[in-house]
Amino acid sequence: xxxxxxxxxxxxxxxxxxxxxxxxxxxxxxxxxxxxxxxxxxxxxxxxxxxxxxxxxxxxxxxxxxxxxxxxxxxxxxxxxxxxxxxxxxxxxxxxxxxxxxxxxxxxxxxxxxxxxxxxxxxxxxxxxxxxxxxxxxxxxxxxxxxxxxxxxxxxxxxxxxxxxxxxxxxxxxxxxxxxxxxxxxxxxxxxxxxxxxxxxxxxxxxxxxxxxxxxxxxxxxxxxxxxxxxxxxxxxxxxxxxxxxxxxxxxxxxxxxxxxxxxxxxxxxxxxxxxxxxxxxxxxxxxxxxxxxxxxxxxxxxxxxxxxxxxxxxxxxxxxxxxxxxxxxxxxxxxxxxxxxxxxxxxxxxxxxxxxxxxxxxxxxxxxxxxxxxxxxxxxxxxxxxxxxxxxxxxxxxxxxxxxxxxxxxxxxxxxxxxxxxxxxxxxxxxxxxxxxxxxxxxxxxxxxxxxxxxxxxxxxxxxxxxxxxxxxxxxxxxxxxxxxxxxxxxxxxxxxxxxxxxxxxxxxxxxxxxxxx
Numbered sequence: 001x002x003x004x005x006x007x008x009x010x011x012x013x014x015x016x017x018x019x020x021x022x023x024x025x026x027x028x029x030x031x032x033x034x035x036x037x038x039x040x041x042x043x044x045x046x047x048x049x050x051x052x053x054x055x056x057x058x059x060x061x062x063x064x065x066x067x068x069x070x071x072x073x074x075x076x077x078x079x080x081x082x083x084x085x086x087x088x089x090x091x092x093x094x095x096x097x098x099x100x101x102x103x104x105x106x107x108x109x110x111x112x113x114x115x116x117x118x119x120x121x122x123x124x125x126x127x128x129x130x131x132x133x134x135x136x137x138x139x140x141x142x143x144x145x146x147x148x149x150x151x152x153x154x155x156x157x158x159x160x161x162x163x164x165x166x167x168x169x170x171x172x173x174x175x176x177x178x179x180x181x182x183x184x185x186x187x188x189x190x191x192x193x194x195x196x197x198x199x200x201x202x203x204x205x206x207x208x209x210x211x212x213x214x215x216x217x218x219x220x221x222x223x224x225x226x227x228x229x230x231x232x233x234x235x236x237x238x239x240x241x242x243x244x245x246x247x248x249x250x251x252x253x254x255x256x257x258x259x260x261x262x263x264x265x266x267x268x269x270x271x272x273x274x275x276x277x278x279x280x281x282x283x284x285x286x287x288x289x290x291x292x293x294x295x296x297x298x299x300x301x302x303x304x305x306x307x308x309x310x311x312x313x314x315x316x317x318x319x320x321x322x323x324x325x326x327x328x329x330x331x332x333x334x335x336x337x338x339x340x341x342x343x344x345x346x347x348x349x350x351x352x353x354x355x356x357x358x359x360x361x362x363x364x365x366x367x368x369x370x371x372x373x374x375x376x377x378x379x380x381x382x383x384x385x386x387x388x389x390x391x392x393x394x395x396x397x398x399x400x401x402x403x404x405x406x407x408x409x410x411x412x413x414x415x416x417x418x419x420x421x422x423x424x425x426x427x428x429x430x431x432x433x434x435x436x437x438x439x440x441x442x443x444x445x446x447x448x449x450x451x452x453x454x455x456x457x458x459x460x461x462x463x464x465x466x467x468x469x470x471x472x473x474x475x476x477x478x479x480x481x482x483x484x485x486x487x488x489x490x491x492x493x494x495x496x497x498x499x500x501x502x503x504x505x506x507x508x509x510x511x512x513x514x515x516x517x518x519x
Contacts, residue, residue, distance in 0.1 A: 004052040010114075015156075016121040022047055024117030029056065031113055033097065040072035043097065056097040062087050126157045127192035130185045137206035138196070142176040152178060152196060159194035167198050167266050168230040179264065181206055198265075199229035207264055208235070211257045212250050220246045223275045226329035230266055234286060234326045238275040247272050273330075283335070286327040290316035293340050303334045307343035354378055361412045362405060371396060383409040420445060430454040438483045446470055459487040 007025060011018040029045035033056055037043060042059040065076040080087040087093065140152035140159065148163030150172050161180055172178060180196035181203035197203060205222045214220040220239050227233040237246040250272050251258045258270060273285045280295040283304055294307040308316045316337050317324050328335045338346070351373055358369035361380045375394050377383060383391070383406060391402035420441040424434065427448035432455040434444050439458075450469040452458050458466075463480040 010118065016118065016125055020117065020121040024114045027117065028113035029054065038072055040070055042073045058095040058097055060093045062089055062091045062093065123191040127185065127187050130157065130192065130194050134182050134185055135202065136182050137179060137203065138182055139177060139179050142172050142174055142178055144174060145172060152180065157194060159196045161196045161198060165197035165199050170230065170266050201225035201227050204233060204235065204261065204265065207261045208250060211260050214244060214249045219244060220249055224330050226326040228322055228326060230268055232269045232322060232326065234271045234273060234330045236273045236275040236330060247274050283331065286330050287316055287323065290323065294343060303336065305336050305343065307338055307340045310339050313337065313339055362408045380409045380412055384413060428453055433458060436486055438486050455487050459484060459491065
């Protein structure tokens with residue numbers, strides 16, 4: 001019973017399963033037994049879970065005499081039958097061993113085995129306890145600070161706040177109580193590693209959840225958070241109850257709630273923004289405190305052009321671009337800030353270039369071209385795709401004019417297509433390059449002019465080589481990667497087909513061999 005009492009005491013002290021401790025004891029006794037009788041012996045210990053009685057046994061496997069490799073763990077069939085008359089090949093012969101007389105070295109070895117098993121069990125328990133707590137905020141005591149990395153004592157485990165996850169210029173000292181966000185838990189050889197952060201955007205969200213009851217209860221929802229840790233942050237909030245002002249609830253009476261969060265974040269300034277379905281209004285709010293004159297949203301490119309008065313430009317951009325950068329992170333869109341004069345100039349250039357396209361392509365005067373641009377048309381392809389009845393609704397257009405414009409647009413595109421085909425033949429561009437979905441006819445011509453004439457020529461390129469060939473103003477690295485990967489798709493298809501064909505050939509060859517053997 002002493003063994004069971006020891007196991008029970010260790011399990012309670014270390015807060016682990018008693019069965020793990022008993023298994024560690026068994027392994028330690030086995031190891032001590034092998035040290036006494038020889039490491040080649042298959043010695044197993046078993047502790048009765050009710051009585052605590054210890055059984056120490058040696059196991060030997062019945063083996064053919066000429067196949068014996070380990071005489072300590074194997075026994076010939078002829079010898080086995082003397083011990084067990086009905087013994088057969090593969091049976092195990094079990095011999096009882098006398099209780100061990102533990103010497104100092106054996107006891108030390110057993111202790112090391114038990115402690116190792118207990119440590120492993122503690123580590124596994126820690127990992128199981130914290131692995132599902134990623135995304136929570138936790139509190140602990142600073143245990144030590146080394147080279148900016150902070151080790152935090154959580155009570156049952158230790159965690160680390162790496163230097164880049166701390167708030168800049170924050171001075172944490174030994175013994176300080178600190179709150180942080182669990183962003184990762186990993187199982188590593190030296191035990192579970194719990195990584196905390198005080199610079200993570202969700203750390204701020206968790207702080208607001210603690211300070212604002214409406215957020216904790218789910219009445220107010222935090223949509224997005226963008227932070228420049230220790231300096232400034234923006235947060236969008238939305239209320240599911242029309243009777244509750246989400247910004248006011250987060251600010252609190254005389255700013256008490258938001259001030260508590262600011263103090264925890266070492267004075268980080270926080271802009272709280274009311275989230276709205278009206279995206280342009282959300283953009284305007286996100287760029288506060290700057291005043292915005294005009295917002296132009298490009299949904300295809302996920303880009304926002306914002307025009308501000310001249311005196312508001314520096315405020316909209318912010319110190320070192322901080323304000324516009326945080327707004328961009330908050331919305332998940334690229335934001336381009338310009339003055340009203342710059343925006344007006346850009347619009348004039350776009351208007352002029354589109355007008356020129358229609359005047360030249362459709363052979364019309366500037367009045368009709370201006371009307372088409374004013375209605376939002378940007379290319380001749382759009383005129384072909386638009387229904388004649390819609391074109392006829394443009395002020396000053398009749399059905400006859402709309403039909404004529406569409407006919408001219410079709411004729412222009414056909415002529416352009418024929419011209420591109422001639423150019424394709426002249427440059428020797430292969431059809432497999434033209435057939436790629438992401439390669440337009442005009443792009444194929446540019447590729448051909450740069451010596452890229454087949455799909456394989458394109459597939460052999462790296463993204464930076466394609467950008468260099470076409471020019472950074474015509475192609476960015478992301479689009480170049482997409483085009484090249486599409487060009488390489490047939491390589492993978494051919495490899496798969498070759499692998500399948502080889503497997504089928506091997507299978508046929510194997511079947512043929514089996515048939516031959518059977519014959």
